[in-house]
Amino acid sequence: MMGLCTILEDGGIRVLEAQLRSADSVAILRHGMNICGMLFLWQVFSHCCSPFLLGGWSLALIAATSITLLLDRQRRANDIGLSPADLRRHALGGLLHGLVWAACMVLVSQSGQTEELVALWTIISCIMVCGAISYAATPLSATAYLLPCILGLFAMFDEGGQLPLRALATSYALSLLCGCFIYARTFARQHSTTVQLAEKSEVVSLLLREYEGGGSDWLWQTDALRRINGVSSRFAETMGMEPGQLEGAPLVQILAGSGWDDGRFAAGLHSLADHLKRRESFSNLVLPVEIQGQWRWWELSASPRHDENGIFQGFRGVGSDVTAQRESADKIAQLARFDPLTGLPNRSHLREVLDQAMDASKGRSPGCGFLMIDLDRFKSINDTLGHQTGDKLLSQVARRMRQVCDADIFCGRIGGDEFAVIIPHVADSAAIPRLSSAIIGALSMPYQVGQHMLHVGASVGSALSPMDGRDSEALIRSADLALYRAKDEGGGVHCAYEPRLHAQAEERRQLELALREALEKDQLHVLYQPVVDAEHGAVLGFEALVRWTHPQLGAISPVKFVPVAEEARLIAPIGEWVLRTACMEAVTWPDDIRIAVNVSAEQLTHPSFVAAVVSALAQSGLDARRLELEVTESVFMNEDAGALKVLDQLLSLGIQLSLDDFGTGYSSLGYLSRTRFNTIKIDRSFVVGASKNTAESLAIIRAVVTLADSLGMSTTAEGVETEAELQMVRRLGCKKVQGYYFGRPMLPQDAARLFPKPQRVAIG
Incomplete structure (x- = not known):
């Protein structure tokens, strides 16, 4: 790659060398014309010009020529290489000659007559033509040479009657200068193209050398009969054969391997044979090749070769082993369409x-x-x-x-x-x-x-x-x-x-959107249902229950929106809001009244749940012993040790724990021994069954009460709605009761009315 960069940087230097080389090739013409011009001046103007002036001018011309020759010699002897400074030194020689001939026009025009001036102009025009020819490839030198001459023309034809001669001479000189520019531009373009072609040739040669020396690919070629010739060592090495074994062998036969005998060719090999037969170029042709009993995948590209008379000579191309890429591509295709597990x-x-x-x-x-x-x-x-x-x-x-x-x-x-x-x-x-x-x-x-x-x-x-x-x-x-x-x-x-499933899904989606909006716009509210002592009927606490009243749809049942909230993962933010609201309300109640808040499994497994509970207690100022968190058996469905750790952290804070809907879910008793619940809540379905003297329900309630008593836990019967149900749960030993018999879920102000008003103490 370093060689390639060097080639690209040398392009401009090569053009500069060509310009100076072109100027040097015709420098003898310029120097010879200068000598002829000097001799002509001595012959024509010696009678009217002072010999001292002509002698001084001749010495100046000889000095300018000597300096120019010296600069050219130093440039050609420089081994380091050319630079733009060499072009400027070359222009200096042209400037010296231009100034010498401009001085000639000034000196001679002051002494000669009009006829003599015409003779002077004749020799000057010849001098300028020779200079323009010799400096044509170097526009800077041509400009430095011709501009002083143009200025000298104004001094030579300075009389009023000589104005046409001045205009003609100046136009002639400017035309020479423009011609130099045009030629220099054409010369630079042509040589630049030549340099670029040479550079490309060198780049191709360099790349081919690097390709053959360090690449993993190889070059190959065939003759007009499609036989391998000019076998490269890498091609032979890839085939696992000696170059002599491949030389002159049919390409298709070598690539076919054992398939040549039975005629079973791969599709890629058929395609290669067709291209070779039709003598047309091809690229990136992938085909299987049998090498020493193993199949490999090759990628071939080639173009037909012709001699200078257009006669077909065979093919020359490049090949590479793409077995690894092919296997990788097949594997990727497999992964893209099939499950890896x-x-x-x-x-x-x-x-x-x-x-x-x-x-x-x-x-x-x-x-x-x-x-x-x-x-x-x-x-x-x-x-x-x-x-x-x-x-x-x-x-x-x-x-x-x-x-x-x-x-x-x-x-x-x-x-x-x-x-x-x-x-x-x-x-x-x-x-x-x-x-x-x-x-x-x-x-x-x-x-x-x-x-x-x-x-x-x-x-x-x-x-x-x-x-x-x-x-x-x-x-x-x-x-x-x-x-x-x-x-x-x-x-x-x-x-x-069924078509109705789509309607239900759309209804659920709309309900989810409305629920998100309700959470943002504070459309939810909390009601409180009392929990009373089963024996005396005294209020022991309340359970906080979330409710939703939609502006257009009205009241929406929790049975309908809670499953949507769980599916949409909104139950955690809703639960946290209920917890904070309930704590803020409970802190206004008497100190012996507790507040119970339901906690979902999703909340309990959230990393920030304990922090949220602590924050709610701190902001409200509620004593942790007055907060009771209700969880269901679904929390333990996955035997999640993380949930047990969270419950232990809550217990260590002094928070009460209640196991809700016991017996309706997974009914695993193992976790009761690992978590110290304060209360077990008996589902209403068992209460209703027991009130109807259903043996199974009666047995379950007795078993739960006995289990709770033995573990030091209290029991709460849910859904008590009649006096008969109350008497039944009392007989079965339930300590606390909750249900419509004692009160439906109520607003905070209605809940506050259940507490006795503080007695006023008379003063005086």
Whole structure:
């Protein structure tokens, strides 16, 4: 590369050398004309001019010529190289000669007559022509030579009657100067082009030397009969053969290897043979080549060669081994279309196949079917046993998917624990339910992963073209809505798309947007439901319940908007707002009244949750012992050790903990021994069942009360609405009661009225 840079920098110097070399080639003409001009002056003007003036002028001319010769000799003897300063020194010689001849015109014109001036002008014009010719390639020197001569003409033709002669002589001199400029410009362009061509030739030669010496590619060529000739050592080394073995061998036969005998040629080799036969250029032709029993990928480029008479001489080209790049490209293509974990087609590949299936099924009803499958309880396995176990489980799921799906059914992995199935042609209305049932059954069987026996289920949502979607995007969206419904129903089922699902999804989306706006515009409010002593009916505290009244839609039930908030991840900011609002209100109540606030699993696992609780207590001034946080069993679904640590931190602050809806969820008793709950809340469904003398409900309430008493916990019966239900929970041993019987959720001011007014102390 250093050599290449040097070549590019030398271009301007080469043009300068050419200019000075051209001037030097005709310098003898200029010097000879100067001597002739001097002799002519002595012959013509010696009778009218002083010999002393002519002698002095002649010495000046000889001195100028000597200086010019000396400068030219020094320049040519310089080994360092030319520079723009050499061009200026060359112009100095021209200036000296120009000044000498201008002085001649001034001196002689003062002594001679008009006829003699015409003779002087004749010799001067010849001198200027010779000078212009010798300096034509160097415009700076030509200018330095001719400008003094032009000024001398004004002194020579200075009389009034000589004005036409002055104009003619000046025009003539200026024409010579312009001619010098035009010639110099043309000369520079032509030589610059020549230099550039030479530079390109040198660059190509340099690159070829570097290419052959240090590159991984090689040069090759053939004769007119398509036989290899001029074998390069690198080409022979790449083929694993000696150059003598390749010289004269047919190129196609060498590249075909063992395939030459049985006639089985790769498509790339056929293409190469066609190009060679048609004698046409080709580039970046990739073909497989057998080298010593191993297949490699080569990339060849070449052009036909012709001699000066246009006779075809063969091909010359370049080749390179692109096996590594080809394998890498194949691997990238594999990764771009297939899931690296399961080996199933990935999302983009699925979308491509679905587009093709829908195009093929146009005009047919039913058309193609699309199933979306989501694993149930997979997240808990990932969280408890780690992602490595989860990945192994997904690999087993993929194998079962392949076993269930026939050859004409296309299955793939969308991502995470979601899979998809494409049925290009749905034969009958029972095909999709039948396949969905088979998938759910296969994926719900136990999995052995290492030392663990794992159980997951599967939910399936399906859509059918063209009724559920006329393009792939619409069909996928419809299947996704159906899957969402299957998950809502508890999982382990198949749901087909119905138009109302889209309406429900749109309603949910609009509700989410409205809920975000409600949070921003403070449209939410908190109501408080009393919790009373079961024996005496005294108010022990309140549970804070969030409510939403939309400006246009009116009151919206928590049953409707809370699931939307959880899905949209708005439950955390809403929960924090409820916590702060409830603490600010509770601090105005009597010191023995507690406030209970529900906490979602998402809040509890948030890193800043404990800080948010501490901040709410600090800003409100509420004693931590008066705050009770209610959590559900879903917090422990994933055996999350982080949630247990957060609960322990809250207990250490003095905050009370309540386990809400006990018995309705996962009913794992293990966490009760690891977390010191203060209260267990019994769900209303058991209260209603017990009031109807349902044996199971009565047994559950008794068991919960006994369990709580043995662990030092209190119990709260939820949803007590009648006197009979109150008496029943009292008999069963519940300590606290909550329900409409004692009060519905109420405004803060209504809650404050339940407290006795402080008695005034009379003074005097």
